[in-house]
Amino acid sequence: MKKYILIAAAIAATTLGAGAAVAGDATKGGQTFREKGCWQCHGFEGQGGSAGPRLANTQLPEDALIAFVHNSNGPMPPFSEKLVSDAQLSDVYAYLQSRQKPADPKTIPLLQP
Ligand code: HEC
Structure with missing residues (x-):
């Protein structure tokens, strides 16, 4: 059973991440x-x-996202390492990269001239 879960996770990781490491x-x-x-x-x-900008499929590198969340001193409250660890934020990064990308506006008939 465990083997199948691992295989499924590997497939999910390669397809959801769209090839990104x-x-x-x-x-x-x-x-x-x-x-x-x-x-x-x-x-x-x-x-x-x-209240907050889009994060799904962010262009930010993973380190930059982690650093921002720990150190934000602008409108977003900072979340210290105690509140959310680097490892948890790596997972959050993977989650955000796995979100569906918005459709290309050229493929939406209602938006065509
Ligand atoms: C109270 C509202 C609020 C909460 C809760 C919040 N954020 Fe934010 N976040 C913001 C705002 C507002 C900005 C824009 C801040 C700026 O430009 O300085 C932001 C910006 C960011 C950015 C930078 C985006 C970019 O493209 O520059 C990241 C990454 C981020 N948030 C991640 C998170 C994560 C992860 C959490 C949960 C641990 C979180 N935020 C919780 C309000 C929030």
Whole structure:
């Protein structure tokens, strides 16, 4: 049974990450994203909300995201290493990278001239 879970996880990691080398665990990252309240400002899927910008498929490198969350001194409250660890943020990064990318506007008929 464990073997199948590992195989499924490997397949999920390669397909969800769209080939990107992401070290964290997207499922755990989703849990952390919800438990720590990131969703309240950034949207349940990291899609962005009235209080925080979109994070899904962020262009930020993983280290930069981790550093920002620990050290933010702007409108976002900082989350110290005690509140959310580097490992948890690696998982959050994997979760955000696994979110569906928005459709290309050129493929949406209603938006065509
Ligand atoms: C109280 C609302 C709030 C909460 C809760 C919150 N954020 Fe934010 N976040 C913001 C705002 C507002 C910004 C824009 C801040 C800025 O530009 O300085 C931001 C910016 C960010 C950025 C930088 C985005 C970029 O592209 O520059 C990251 C990464 C981020 N948040 C991650 C998180 C994570 C992970 C959590 C949960 C641990 C979290 N945030 C919780 C409000 C929030």
